[in-house]
Amino acid sequence: MQTNKALIVEPIGLDVETLPRPLDFAVLFGNDHPVELEIGMGKGTFLTQQCKLHPEINYFGVEYARWFWRYASDRLRRNHCDNARTVRAEAMYFVREFIADASLSVLHIYHPDPWPKKRHHKRRLMQQPFLDQIQRILKPGGLLRVVTDHKEYFEQIDALIKASPLKVVDYTPPASANEGELIGTNFERKYILEGRERYAIAAVKGS
Numbered sequence: 001m002q003t004n005k006a007l008i009v010e011p012i013g014l015d016v017e018t019l020p021r022p023l024d025f026a027v028l029f030g031n032d033h034p035v036e037l038e039i040g041m042g043k044g045t046f047l048t049q050q051c052k053l054h055p056e057i058n059y060f061g062v063e064y065a066r067w068f069w070r071y072a073s074d075r076l077r078r079n080h081c082d083n084a085r086t087v088r089a090e091a092m093y094f095v096r097e098f099i100a101d102a103s104l105s106v107l108h109i110y111h112p113d114p115w116p117k118k119r120h121h122k123r124r125l126m127q128q129p130f131l132d133q134i135q136r137i138l139k140p141g142g143l144l145r146v147v148t149d150h151k152e153y154f155e156q157i158d159a160l161i162k163a164s165p166l167k168v169v170d171y172t173p174p175a176s177a178n179e180g181e182l183i184g185t186n187f188e189r190k191y192i193l194e195g196r197e198r199y200a201i202a203a204v205k206g207s
């Protein structure tokens with residue numbers, strides 16, 4: 001594991017304390033390309049692959065574990081992903097405080113922490129208050145994509161989405177996914193080796 005010091009965060013990683021509320025993505029990226037947000041990007045595998053495949057899209061990553069945020073930001077920098085920015089922040093706080101209404105074309109949530117113990121379920125991100133935020137920040141026609149290996153958490157997410165104004169659509173793997181993958185993240189690759197099931201759902205916000 002590289003030490004925190006060996007990882008170079010700038011210019012991809014931003015200091016959340018210095019950002020305006022709400023963020024103006026056109027100012028931040030210097031263009032008006034569509035913006036996709038990934039929550040809990042881990043080592044940044046998905047973001048790095050997608051940034052390289054889609055220079056016409058801006059990607060923003062949120063991650064609250066310091067080392068993972070630093071690692072992903074450094075990796076995006078090394079891969080010349082000028083269309084990426086990241087912050088180290090808790091997702092609900094960041095979305096609520098910094099993301100403007102109807103500003104995202106896609107929201108990616110891959111293998112969110114499932115908090116399997118019943119007494120920890122209240123820590124799960126995908127609950128009604130976060131779904132209300134998702135409904136607020138997606139553009140009309142914007143897409144939510146969620147993948148998890150945790151069946152019971154998936155059932156909760158599935159029920160929440162189906163009870164919301166979002167409309168469920170077919171889930172299609174991104175261009176960066178390999179054969180048999182739903183996304184192609186580190187956790188997915190680990191879970192495929194372990195033979196775990198994966199569950200996916202996609203839904204759009206009506207116009």
Ligand SMILES: C[S@@+](CC[C@H](N)C(=O)[O-])C[C@H]1O[C@@H](n2cnc3c(N)ncnc32)[C@H](O)[C@@H]1O
Nearest residue numbers: 040041042063064065090091110111185186187
């Ligand atoms: C199970 S890992 C999945 C990482 C990556 N998406 C993947 O599929 O390989 C979950 C990641 O989300 C981050 N995370 C969990 N809850 C978060 C939250 N509320 N805000 C920001 N990041 C969060 C964790 O630190 C961790 O890096």
